[in-house]
Amino acid sequence: MKQLVLAGGGHAHVRVLAALAARPLPGVEVTLVTPQPTQWYSGMVPGVIAGRYAPEDAQIDLAALAHRAGVRLVLDAVAALRPEARQLRLAGGNDLAYDALSLDTGGELARDLIDGxxxxxxxxxxxxxxxxxxxxxxxxxxxxxxxxxxxxxxxxxxxxxxxxxxxxxxxxxxxxxxxxxxxxxxxxxxxxxxxxxxxxxxxxxxxxxxxxxxxxxxxxxxxxxxxxxxxxxxxALGVQPPAWVADSGLRLASDGFIATGATLQSVSHPEVFAVGDVSRRIDAPHPRSGVYAVRAGPVLTANLRAWAAGQALQPYRPQRFALALLSCADGTALASWGPLFAHGAWVGRWKDRIDRAFVESFREGVQGTSLLAR
Known part of the structure; x- marks a missing residue:
């Protein structure tokens, strides 16, 4: 059996898990490594803080999703990577061997950017x-x-x-x-x-x-x-690469994130895939937005299947503009698409519909895809 390790429960990996629940990956043992059994959906957290959502409304049950997908769940965090040995060191001290590794761990906030x-x-x-x-x-x-x-x-x-x-x-x-x-x-x-x-x-x-x-x-x-x-x-500042990335042995972009190409593979180690805030597309730079990670999910899934089958991988072409929806905490929201923008209660209802549909799409028995993924 080939060993595929999914490190992190980010927006792209939840789509991979949902796809594997619908159609498993033959001949491959898949392991998900994540510190928490649930994943907070960032787009709804301000609504939780404002009291507009219950906490459970904004969480994806990674443990249940992994179970439905037949994926082994390891509740731990990445501490180090040894790509030449194809081993992932976990914070708990254990090592995981892999034939292919997909990284969707997200970034970190800088603890020392501001004194104190x-x-x-x-x-x-x-x-x-x-x-x-x-x-x-x-x-x-x-x-x-x-x-x-x-x-x-x-x-x-x-x-x-x-x-x-x-x-x-x-x-x-x-x-x-x-x-x-x-x-x-x-x-x-x-x-x-x-x-x-x-x-x-x-x-x-x-x-x-x-x-x-x-x-x-x-x-x-x-x-x-x-x-x-x-x-x-x-x-609430921007993210920086996780500490372990600097010594990962992978080629890094100029800003320190894992450098990836069109097929979402590391440009130095093709058996390593990386998406979301842990990576940087050096061939097609784009803003850090959850929308790009969500839309990378199906391409990542297809490429992991292609890797398992020994077939050619396909490119992920990020769209020029991504829809941004910002909650104003009162039922209204702001929207932007490139140079265009809008504000109002109708935008708030639109955002609510998209966010709820995204989280709901990963619950057991729910069919279809969220509007965010389209």
Missing amino acids: AREHALFVRPLHSFVQLWPRLQSLAARQPGLQVVVIGGGAAGFELALAMRRALVAQARVTLVAGNAGLLPGFPRGLRHRALAALKSRAVTVIADDAVEIKPGQLRLSGGSRLPCDAPVL
Whole structure:
């Protein structure tokens, strides 16, 4: 039996598991390595924080999905990779041998990018840790009216979480978004950025276009020299490669992520596939978005089947634009597609439908694919 190891339960791998549940991979023993038996769907986590979704609405049961697919489940995390020996070292100390390895572990938030963050900040990723710690922040706000909550990061995650926390904490806390020197939602259409800023201001979320450089108890220092009261710093910055990637022996892109080509294989080790936030397509760079990982899932599945059968692999051609839907925590949402954008309750209903359909598509007995995957 050939050994295929799926490391990580990201957006692409859940689609691989669903495909294997429908049609197994003959002659191949498949193992899924993931730290948690469930996977939080990132698109719905702000809705969980805002109280618009129950936690179970936003989770995919990886253990159940693996069971239906006939895939062995190992609850552990990747610690190291030895590609020449084709071995994966796990955090628990065990080694897993593989004939082919697929990596969809996601990236990590930098713990030391801001002085004092490791000691004092609440990190948005990993999502399961963040959601588990969220009730503590709610309790703290209830005990200390006027609590100063500062979300650090002006991207989509920071925007959505600032509004979600403001809605959840109501009058118990003051919420500030430190968006960075690049401003709010860099890379999005100008009109959408104006709408997003208006949404934050209408809900009394203060927005500061400056970089956070140091966190101390009760205080945040900005690059401009000013100091901001801060009782609860929440980091929602962009991801960096997991620590083990640097010594993985795989060729890396200039930003340190695993370099992959058109067939989603490592450019240096073709038996290793990588998708999502752990990788970088060097032949066709695209933004880091869950939509790209979801749409890579069917191509990854087809290529894993082709690998098992000794057949030619097919390329994944990312679309030029990806649909972005940003929750405003009140039932409305913002949408962008390239230079186009929209805002309103109808966008919120659209986002809700897409998100629910995506998670529901992985539950037992559900047929069809989600709108997000189309």
